Amino acid sequence: MKLRLQPGPIPRALASVLRMPDREWFGYVLALPALALIGLVVLYPVAQGINLGFTNAGTLNPGQQSYVGLQNFQTLFADPAFYNGFPGASALVNSVTLTAIAVILELVLGTGLALLLRNKVPGMTFFRSVTMASWVIPVVATVMMFNLMWLPRYGLVNIILKDIGLGQDNAYWFGNLNLAMPAIIIMHVWRNTPFFAIALFASMQTIPSDQYEAAAIDGASWLGRFRHITLPGIAYVAMIMVIIHVLWTFNNFDFVYLSTGGGPVNATMILPVYVYLQFWHNYTSGYAAAAGVVMLVMLLVVTIPYILMVKETET
Amino acid sequence: MINRMTLPKMLGTYVLLFLYYGFFLIPILWLVLQSFKTNDAIFSGSLVPHWNELTLSSYQSLWQSSSSSIVTFLKNSIIIALSVTAISLVVSTLAAYGLSKYRIWGRRGLLIVLLTSQMFPGVLILVPFYTLILDLHLSNTYIGIILAHSILALPFCVWMLKSYMDGVPQALIEAALVDGCNKLNTLMRVVLPTALPGLAVAAFFAFIVSWGDYLFVSVISSSTSTATMPLYIYQISQSLISQWGQIAAGTVIIIIPVVILFALVQRWLVEGLFAGAVKG
């Protein structure tokens, strides 16, 4: 049995902190407001939320909550609206599908636009400057905008369909079983592609141009140059953008709730909306928190590589 | 990149540009057009309105509603968003400077805590956060909403400002220290002016996060005295007497301030927003 000669991690941490010079200590003071706010307003509610997930708390039976272990989770995975329902009708699957398709489309379209923005044609500065316009617009405004595009008979898309002779294909996209999820995806892509485009464009600017010159002299085709020079150059930024947008899209509540409410028939039901409705419609707080915990676990799986990447770049 | 502009290449570029920017801009233009049409014109389903179908009545009716005039909501939105911007800027500048220029133990860990707080689903935090707000008697107050919005904006602002400050050359700081400034003065005199684009972008981000939030305001606010524009837009779209011209006009009004700010800030956007991304 080895004698413990080294102090444990906590005494070591304390020692490091105490050994810091006074003036460096001030860094803690500066960072304190931000960390205190986040600790109080994010971490504490999250801890409480996780705790709630193991109870049967409900608004309609106040003061009667008790721990029920994993029962909420069992009910969750047996609920077809949450998991394993009709294809395209369960929250978990829809969330993953929506996030995957939206982020992939944003990445591809964003890369294409970034490549386009490098071309020096007259007026390019104007195009570059208006690119992010769709990202700054509040989500509620975006939903109303697209409502006006898709209203039956007097939305722009339906007017155009009618004018080119496809009048019978008129549909209210937010109320149509097959078109509602595509509509949501389109809104996400509309909003976020410019962010990808500008980020990738900025990172493309840092690729030294002599690499391209050398490749051209060696006779590489456009595709070859793209694959071997551009792609590796933007890979890091692209990864960061992808992970940020996976988080944002997965957690995004406003787009679906303000447009379809999760319908029709759960075709657009996604996890955040599911959790919200369990809290504010069925009033079963414990059950809703359990669904939130499932969301959290799924996100941790995605975020851990992100953290590792950030850790690497900090050294 | 070898970018010789041949004619076919230029034409191809323009075609693609018009496709992309058509997709991005047409919904906005259609919205603006609808806000100026009479309701009959909107329902007639024609693409281009006649001159006599254009009107300002949708905008006028928004001002004149007796119990929910748009003025109250605009006022609330502006006050809250400006407060959030001020608080976020101050708090995140301090935190970014502390994390960037001070060698404190656990710096990496704190940064990770900050970043991962962005990951938590808003809906999971919502009910415990709301209970916290009720216990602090902050329900239906400006402070409660400002608190929530500041939390939404902080992580990104700190992260971005820190990356920006990391990029300030150490030589500049050394020079200032030699000249007799303490570390804090260095912040004011050297680092901040250099990081001005980053500050502008951080302020802009905080403003639009607050301006556009629906989820937290919908929970914390329970009356028109604290309700903001997103609630107003949703409310008029759901109300018993809804008219699409009014909804379009309201949506245009909620967009205008952020678009103006965007125009002011956008030349720094590429530089400021992605200093963090590019430099890591």
Place this chain on the structure above:
Amino acid sequence: MAPSRRTFLKGAGAAAALAAVGSPSALRRVLAAGKTPVTFWSVPFINGQDTKVFLPWFLKHDTLPDAQFTSDYGPGDYGIQQDKFLTQAKTGTPDILEGLWENMVAYVRAGTLSPLTSEFAAWADHGKFFPSTVAALTYNGQLYGVPYNTNARGMLVRKSILKHYGLKIPTTWAELLETASYITTKGQTEASFGPVLGMSGFGLCSKVSSVRGPQEWISWFFQLNHHLFKLDPTTKKWSLNSTPAEITKVYQLYHDLFYGASGKNLQAADPLYLGIDYNVLDEGYVTGKFAMVPEGPWMLSYQAYGGQSKYIIEQDTAIVPLPVAPGGGSGTYLEVKPLLLNKYSPNQAAGWEAIKYLASKPILSTWSTDSGFIAPRTDAQASDWWHKDFGALVPTGVALDPLNWTAVFDAIFKVLQTVVYKQATPSQAGTALHNNLSQLLARGVL
């Protein structure tokens, strides 16, 4: 002071000042005047129904001696109002509120309402209220609200459209399908009246979170059976009082309205309008998109919007009972809206005074006349044709069994979605709803 601390304190001070500005200015005025402020949450005051006509009048006639209404009328939507009241009732705001009957049941179960049985009995006016409405607000033997608004659902019909096509007003489900589908078919090729091409013969709500939609559904159901649930007098337990076959009939009607009865390819309700809620339906009727709609008396307020809306409501509308099911009798949804008192309000006496004031004869007379609803007082009945015709429907109205109808309506409508989006047949839906409701009863959710 180091510059950063100064700026921080400046910022904090500014924020605090702004927060103070944000508190309701009416509250400060009222406290200065020495009257107790009473916060009254009223959805119609905010969502546009009453604001053009009744609200300005009401604000000028606020004549309570010891209490004053604040300017906070709540969030303006019944769903949001219910969520907010359930969670923040403990803070004491609002003092009183109005709501739907389903809201009241949820509030009672969450323990947030003061019983009003003895106060109501002591009130001189209590005999003037329709007994059925008072009974509807009694839950577990206690009265929890004072009725201020009642209506029974009927159907609004565009007289000129039917006349134009030589059609009679339908009185049975089969006639409804034929008449409405005729209009819809014609509407696809003719711009019948007004600038709108494509009038749909019939319209109803089918959005997933609709409040109005389930009320329409239950109106049809009450023609077949007045009670969806029954109470065992000895065990005091509720059980289902209907069969899957009976429930299926109603789902079959919805299916036939959108997709035509078997054999005939008729579309009484244009499927283009699947997934709409009450705002599209109501507005659609007064802008010429629907020829017939199931509605209630609130539609009268659309006359304040002038132009075509005013014409349609005042001149071109007939109020008739909903068409009846084969083998069914009279019956429709009787809505009773209560005024409620928050148990945690610190101003119980002032709150009760305010409720009595709102339900008094002069206020209710003006309110119901201007907004169109039926006042549940015998001495406050308006005598115009609108109120008379809707008033005639009230005796056929059926009140809901005293259960948690929010959950029931939710279940009904979730299953309805599978029918109107063709993911299940009406008979599958009937069985599904029967099972769902039995489970909810067994779990004690209802």
